[in-house]
Amino acid sequence: MWQQSKLVSVGLVSLLLGSIGCTNNQANDMAVDFPQALNVAQKNVSTNQLSGRVIVDGSSTVFPISQAMATAFTKNNPDVKVNVGVSGTGGGFKKFCAGETDITGASRPINTQEMKLCQQNQIEYTELPIAFDGLAVVVNSQNNFVSCLKTRELRQMWEPAAEGKITNWNQVRGSFPDRPLQLYGPDAASGTFDYFTLATVGQEGKSRTDYKPSANDDALVQGVAADPNALGYFGYAYYLKNQEKLKLVGIDSGYGCIQPSPKIIADGSYQPLSRPVFIYVKKAAAVRREVNALTNFYLNPDNANIILQVGDVPLPNITLRAAASRFNRGMTGTNFGGRGAVIGVAQEGL
Incomplete structure (x- = not known):
């Protein structure tokens, strides 16, 4: 596990909008043409032929993001089948820690009970923030x-x-x-x-x-x-x-x-009802090319329009790149120590 970051009781820093290339006027008008967003996103998919199946489940809040990411990813990788289900954050962790899924979405960090279940079943994972909601x-x-x-x-x-x-x-x-x-x-x-x-x-x-x-x-x-x-x-x-x-x-x-x-x-002004959302990727699954490629697709800053299209807020480029670095170096664990839901997490806490 990487070292737990200090949590702060403030919202996102002003870097957020700037890092995704939005002016204040653009941020006020978040209507995004989804086909155009897909065309941009498709350029970020590896041109190497991929195949296989990726099983994604978990949070209903993360579901629209995962569904949109899967649609964009598989358009250029038609031999990869991405199954996206909804079991809720808690239900998703039960499946994930039982080894039934490759990736689970979560609208809060993993809690102590879920960590113990994963440990019992020898499931190692990487926690990756993907957006704010x-x-x-x-x-x-x-x-x-x-x-x-x-x-x-x-x-x-x-x-x-x-x-x-x-x-x-x-x-x-x-x-x-x-x-x-x-x-x-x-x-x-x-x-x-x-x-x-x-x-x-x-x-x-x-x-x-x-x-x-x-x-x-x-x-x-x-x-x-x-x-x-x-x-x-x-x-x-x-x-x-x-x-x-x-x-x-x-x-x-x-x-x-x-x-x-x-x-x-x-x-950061919508408090206390704004929070980061996550995906958790099983380490044993991440060695498969299709899982690795899809995970990096989630974390590609060029795919910010997909996040905007579903109504969530992209993370700063630097935060996404740090998450991608942790994932691609094989780092595992959580940044939140099993606390579950945490109020007032800013970029520094991710």
Whole structure:
């Protein structure tokens, strides 16, 4: 394992946008033509003929990135079959540490229990950050009374003590109407669940249980879109894909109301609901040419448009190159010591 870096309680440094070649105006307009992004990305694929199969699973937040990367990669490598599944971060680590997958996506770092499982099964891995993501808090598109929530109000809604007690909107804020409060969120196997509970309640995994959980973020989107009394949360990329069906809620952590966007997530001001996302690559699989090539494809700074297209924020070139160097030198382990979800990780912590 490489030495654990010092974690800082600030967001991404201003280097982020500059390192991906975006001006402030460009960052405000993150609509990317996906075919064009694929054409750029295809130039970065090895021209050596590759074949084989790569099995990818894990986080629903990382899924859109992995799916887009696989599409771009296999366009020039048609003999490589990349199977991308979704089991959630926790479910993905179970499969990964059992040796069932080559790469797993994670919306939080690996935790101690998962590290022990990998050790028991002699699975060595390299932890690789691939992007930054924000959590979107959303309500039904017809909701006309919620535009911003304070982090203490999110805690009031979601903490274990709220179970069976905070059941109406006007209990959260007196000016809200006397209407039922219906909550939707990821299930307990999700890394997004782990991160959100730590960020809002203050303890990872501590949440009321009388909400509508799902491991499928698309199901959460559909639930909120169909329920006028709903509030839910999931990765920002899923909001971006479904924004005509949903209303985005701003979050006030004490510095005013802020709505997430790629630029806002990048500049570090959307706190505490922004975080890095990762892939973990099995060392035994990395010796296969197709796995090695796909992993380096994820980490190629020239593929930033693919990250932008799915609604996430590319990492600085220097961070991606450092990750690629660790991977290609065969370094293994985690940079977070098995802590699981961590709040306020900046570039320096990766």
